[in-house]
Amino acid sequence: xxxxxxxxxxxxxxxxxxxxxxxxxxxxxxxxxxxxxxxxxxxxxxxxxxxxxxxxxxxxxxxxxxxxxxxxxxxxxxxxxxxxxxxxxxxxxxxxxxxxxxxxxxxxxxxxxxxxxxxxxxxxxxxxxxxxxxxxxxxxxxxxxxxxxxxxxxxxxxxxxxxxxxxxxxxxxxxxxxxxxxxxxxxxxxxxxxxxxxxxxxxxxxxxxxxxxxxxxxxxxxxxxxxxxxxxxxxxxxxxxxxxxxxxxxxxxxxxxxxxxxxxxxxxxxxxxxxxxxxxxxxxxxxxxxxxxxxxxxxxxxxxxxxxxxxxxxxxxxxxxxxxxxxxxxxxxxxxxxxxxxxxxxxxxxxxxxxxxxxxxxxxxxxxxxxxxxxxxxxx
Amino acid sequence: xxxxxxxxxxxxxxxxxxxxxxxxxxxxxxxxxxxxxxxxxxxxxxxxxxxxxxxxxxxxxxxxxxxxxxxxxxxxxxxxxxxxxxxxxxxxxxxxxxxxxxxxxxxxxxxxxxxxxxxxxxxxxxxxxxxxxxxxxxxxxxxxxxxxxxxxxxxxxxxxxxxxxxxxxxxxxxxxxxxxxxxxxxxxxxxxxxxxxxxxxxxxxxxxxxxxxxxxxxxxxxxxxxxxxxxxxxxxxxxxxx
Numbered sequence: 001x002x003x004x005x006x007x008x009x010x011x012x013x014x015x016x017x018x019x020x021x022x023x024x025x026x027x028x029x030x031x032x033x034x035x036x037x038x039x040x041x042x043x044x045x046x047x048x049x050x051x052x053x054x055x056x057x058x059x060x061x062x063x064x065x066x067x068x069x070x071x072x073x074x075x076x077x078x079x080x081x082x083x084x085x086x087x088x089x090x091x092x093x094x095x096x097x098x099x100x101x102x103x104x105x106x107x108x109x110x111x112x113x114x115x116x117x118x119x120x121x122x123x124x125x126x127x128x129x130x131x132x133x134x135x136x137x138x139x140x141x142x143x144x145x146x147x148x149x150x151x152x153x154x155x156x157x158x159x160x161x162x163x164x165x166x167x168x169x170x171x172x173x174x175x176x177x178x179x180x181x182x183x184x185x186x187x188x189x190x191x192x193x194x195x196x197x198x199x200x201x202x203x204x205x206x207x208x209x210x211x212x213x214x215x216x217x218x219x220x221x222x223x224x225x226x227x228x229x230x231x232x233x234x235x236x237x238x239x240x241x242x243x244x245x246x247x248x249x250x251x252x253x254x255x256x257x258x259x260x261x262x263x264x265x266x267x268x269x270x271x272x273x274x275x276x277x278x279x280x281x282x283x284x285x286x287x288x289x290x291x292x293x294x295x296x297x298x299x300x301x302x303x304x305x306x307x308x309x310x311x312x313x314x315x316x317x318x319x320x321x322x323x324x325x326x327x328x329x330x331x332x333x334x335x336x337x338x339x340x341x342x343x344x345x346x347x348x349x350x351x352x353x354x355x356x357x358x359x360x361x362x363x364x365x366x367x368x369x370x371x372x373x374x375x376x377x378x379x380x
Numbered sequence: 381x382x383x384x385x386x387x388x389x390x391x392x393x394x395x396x397x398x399x400x401x402x403x404x405x406x407x408x409x410x411x412x413x414x415x416x417x418x419x420x421x422x423x424x425x426x427x428x429x430x431x432x433x434x435x436x437x438x439x440x441x442x443x444x445x446x447x448x449x450x451x452x453x454x455x456x457x458x459x460x461x462x463x464x465x466x467x468x469x470x471x472x473x474x475x476x477x478x479x480x481x482x483x484x485x486x487x488x489x490x491x492x493x494x495x496x497x498x499x500x501x502x503x504x505x506x507x508x509x510x511x512x513x514x515x516x517x518x519x520x521x522x523x524x525x526x527x528x529x530x531x532x533x534x535x536x537x538x539x540x541x542x543x544x545x546x547x548x549x550x551x552x553x554x555x556x557x558x559x560x561x562x563x564x565x566x567x568x569x570x571x572x573x574x575x576x577x578x579x580x581x582x583x584x585x586x587x588x589x590x591x592x593x594x595x596x597x598x599x600x601x602x603x604x605x606x607x608x609x610x611x612x613x614x615x616x617x618x619x620x621x622x
Contacts (some may be wrong), residue, residue, distance in 0.1 A: 080510055199457055
């Protein structure tokens with residue numbers, strides 16, 4: 001979730017982590033870094049570019065200019081997971097209602113996720129009443145399907161749904177909706193939360209960095225000599241309604257990297273191209289696959305579970321640049337972006353975004369962080 | 381394309397050509413998602429395929445309903461994984477007996493376009509991106525000679541199929557180089573419920589069995605060299621290379 005304003009400590013941290021002193025007092029900085037949270041149509045998304053020359057000021061582009069901002073030989077990697085209708089109504093045998101929010105893919109009739117108390121998306125997740133307590137072995141109903149609780153630890157549950165796969169999937173899509181965002185008045189439909197290349201329904205929430213990537217832009221990248229490849233990463237929840245659980249996000253997430261994409265990464269590395277991840281889920285998958293291989297920067301083909309946590313101290317092995325939504329200091333995502341650019345540079349980018357009225361919504365504007373010192377991008 | 385192990389989706393799969401295509405794809409080792417409006421007859425077809433050892437799944441859904449499209453695509457990919465073969469077979473004639481265009485209600489023409497043109501477009505929009513990003517896939521639009529010949533009384537259906545043919549060609553042009561092949565296939569006259577509704581007095585002996593046409597369409601899916609993207613193929617003139 002996007003914080004409406006900064007946490008007081010954030011500008012200080014930005015200064016500590018960065019190489020350039022942060023001008024201005026913290027309160028003024030905070031106001032400067034506040035982003036609004038309106039949805040932006042996917043064809044109108046703007047991009048704040050953090051240049052390879054870290055001394056250069058960040059600048060604004062249209063997202064559709066991406067082919068011009070990258071170089072022939074670069075590789076763009078997307079997450080093709082489709083967004084699940086992961087918000088499911090349920091009730092206990094005693095008739096107490098709850099919301100089950102799936103945290104990952106459906107696994108052979110098993111649903112994993114967190115429980116939220118009654119209420120709808122107009123209430124912020126953290127303000128929802130606590131869910132009913134359910135215990136292992138209990139029978140519940142989810143999406144109008146009977147289910148047995150396999151595991152329950154606080155809000156986290158794992159359920160086995162009774163019935164065959166066809167009936168389960170029909171029920172999920174009949175009763176479920178994509179996870180909703182509190183600061184939006186209308187209900188989001190599945191049409192609004194899918195990327196243009198979404199395939200298997202693995203994502204608990206939309207891999208939203210790829211939302212503005214239209215086919216016009218994908219084909220434009222390929223015409224410009226930039227390769228585009230896909231992996232599937234089961235993007236998890238951004239919020240559980242429980243602070244302690246939220247601090248441990250993201251949880252381990254399943255990914256799958258096809259052989260074609262592994263080759264594309266190795267070929268880009270061999271020719272000196274940069275690997276640009278569309279979204280932090282792609283970073284997580286590629287970096288996990290590199291660590292699985294263990295020999296440096298090559299990556300392992302196939303499936304795995306990403307457990308690594310990215311932060312300012314993380315040194316990426318494979319991914320050199322990143323497209324992401326806009327995140328203000330203090331958010332976990334901002335911390336993650338700090339692995340790719342100094343925090344002061346990120347704060348300057350957010351200040352530019354704020355000054356030009358860019359949106360920090362999941363369905364908002366974006367930033368492109370190019371790797372340092374790899375040569376300046378071509379100018380318009 | 382090698383059919384074995386591929387994920388496939390077939391609309392209008394509870395009877396006629398759609399059913400024959402789903403059965404044949406499953407027999408060739410594809411994992412098949414069968415889509416139709418009515419769950420009952422669809423369940424029987426799926427049970428039959430499974431009884432013969434095939435991998436088949438039933439999805440009840442109406443492709444003319446925009447809100448059903450992501451449900452259909454999501455259920456299909458949840459059940460069979462990535463879709464490499466999508467066959468737009470479901471279609472409607474509109475009210476029968478068929479009427480002259482000047483006797484066709486505006487709403488009936490719109491409904492025919494929703495099912496035969498807009499529905500397939502929406503489903504392609506949701507399925508083809510994943511194919512193109514991964515560099516492989518085949519999309520088949522089941523057409524008709526009514527798309528080409530101006531048969532009186534076939535106005536709504538014929539116009540919808542002509543538009544679908546052109547949609548197919550433009551998609552093929554736009555997806556050129558992505559590895560996704562887009563075809564339109566005229567299956568010819570078949571012994572189906574739909575044909576009987578349109579031409580009740582036709583002699584079934586003169587009509588092709590749907591399974592025979594399905595075999596030709598599956599051969600086209602397999603043979604990218606002889607069935608290149610953008611093509612409009614006539615099944616009756618296709619002899620499968622063996």
